[in-house]
Amino acid sequence: MIRKKILLLPFLFSILLSFFPAVSYANDQQLVYIVPIKDTVEMGLSEFINRAVETAEEKQADVIIFEMDTPGGSVDAAVSIGKIISGTRLKTVTYINQDAISAGSFLALNTDEIYMDGRGRFGAAGVIDSQGNTAGEKAQSYWLSAMRGAAEKSGKDPLYAMAMADKSIAIPELGDDEDKFLTLTAAESLEVEYSNGTVSSLDDLLKTLGMEDATVERMDESFADKVARFVTNPIIIPILLTIGALGLIFELFSPGFGIAGFVGISSLLLFFYGHLVSGLAGYESIILFVAGIVLVFLEFFIVGGIAGILGIAAIIGSVFLAGGNVYHIALSVLIAVAVSIIATILLVKVFGRKMKFFKKIVLRDSTSTEEGYVSNKTRNDLVGKTGVTMTALRPSGTVLIGDERIDVVSEGNFVGKDVKVSIVKAEGSRIVVRELTDIDLHKEDK
Known part of the structure; x- marks a missing residue:
């Protein structure tokens, strides 16, 4: 009898628990991720943002706050990052502290909510080419469509987003005239409902969101992220390629392997490393680059010129494969080639330098009479x-x-x-x- 009572205890205990509220052992602490978007927007930033969003999703964060202060950057990078931000299931908030200019304004429009510092500026999103002029009609139309789509998706009046990207659209009530891209202050952004509020700090923002007691995790860029962002900057790319080309050119005119060759190869490796870390380049581009270098060296020992042509084509192809933006890479390669040609002419014509490789494989001794050589003895x-x-x-x-x-x-x-x-x-x-x-x-x- 006692044995039966003992066997009934678990059953009775489970019935007793059913009369009490269920106990949750989940962590009710709210989690906020702070992700900085600083300086120029380039493709190197895209990989960092993607990794930050994935981490926040894995940790089941309640909100991601993008702390933004950027003068803008690449359209391709902005579109790529915008897709990452708008594609997450988590709530996203932009804290403009202090500028969201050009590409930054597009990124802000891809988040669920926007808050601004009192000194913040938001807009001036026209597409500008490398000469500082408004981009072509096709690029302008594409960017205008992207800005309008981002505003509509976030429930905002697209007119203001389009005025940010198109000088011909004027908003007189905001003091915006034609021939000027619209830039909103914090007060103006709040007035046209492009901002959800004005805050003085991150703590103030957390309080406004009702998350002052939340656990805050900050995603800072690693050293590799910073290198990738630096290397993928449209201004730095032609400089790296030019240094790489000049280093190899100077090395060809120098005995042994010296500083010039080391600097040249280091610059090219830095280019590929940055694009690899940023997710733009794959190992296939590096393999193609190495194959090109090998073919160029083989040209010194194989007659015909085929190996050299294929090697140069492989090197240039690997740079394009790793670059991402064809226009920027083409311009960078042209700059590097032009500078290399000028440097070679100066070394040969002005300084009279000789390539060390040619000295090894070309007979340079003269059999002239002045050197003491005669074909027959003169009687x-x-x-x-x-x-x-x-x-x-x-x-x-x-x-x-x-x-x-x-x-x-x-x-x-x-x-x-x-x-x-x-x-x-x-x-x-x-x-x-x-x-x-x-x-x-x-x-x-x-």
Whole structure:
């Protein structure tokens, strides 16, 4: 009987628990991730933002706050990052502290809510080319569509987003005239409902969001992220490629492997490393680059020029494969090639330098007379001597001078056998003779 009661205890205990509220052992602490978006927006930033969002999703964060202070940057990078931000299931908030200019304004529009510092600025999102001019019609139309779409998706009036990207759209009530991209202050952003509020700090923002007691995790960029962002900057790319090309050019003119070669290879490796870390380049681009270098070196030992052409094509192809933006890479490669050609001309024509590789594989010794080389010994000692033709000269033949038989040529005329001749010129193996006249013979007898 006791045994049966013992067996009933678990059943009775479970029934008793059913009368009490369920106990949750989950962590009710709210979690906030702070992700900085600082400085120029480039493709190197895209990989960092993607990793930050994935981390926040894995940790089941309640909100991601993007603390933004950027002058803008690449359109391609902005579109890529915008897709990452708008694609997350987590709540996203932009804290503009203090600028969200150009590409930054597009990123802010892709978040669920926007809060601004009192000194904040928001807008001026026109597409500008490398010369500081408004971009072409096609690029402008694409960017205008992207800005409008981002505003509509976040429930905002797209007119203001379009005015940020198009000078021809004016908002007079905000003091915005034509020929000027719209830039909103914190107060103006709040007025047109582009901002959800004005805050003085991150703590103030957390309080506004009702998360002042939340656990805050800050995602800071690693050293690799910073290198990737630096290397993928559109201004830095042509500088790296130019340094790489110049380093290799100078190395070709220097004995042994020195500082120039090390700097050149380091610059190119830094280019590929940055693009690899940022997710733009794959290992296939590095393999193609190495193959190109090998083919260029083989060109010094293989006749034909095919290996060199294929090697240069492989190197340039690997740079394009790793670059991402074809226009920027093409411009960077053209700059590097132009500078390299000018440097080569200066080294050869102005400084008279010689490529060390050519010294090893090309015979540079001269076999000139000035260097002491002759094809045949010149018989200058015979000039002025006389002899007798052993054969007729037509115009070549044989002459006996003393006891020595010598092959000679006449000055062009026929000379018979057993005729006295005088040697008038000796040029290597060519001995020129002239028939002696009676007058010459008479002088000789005297």
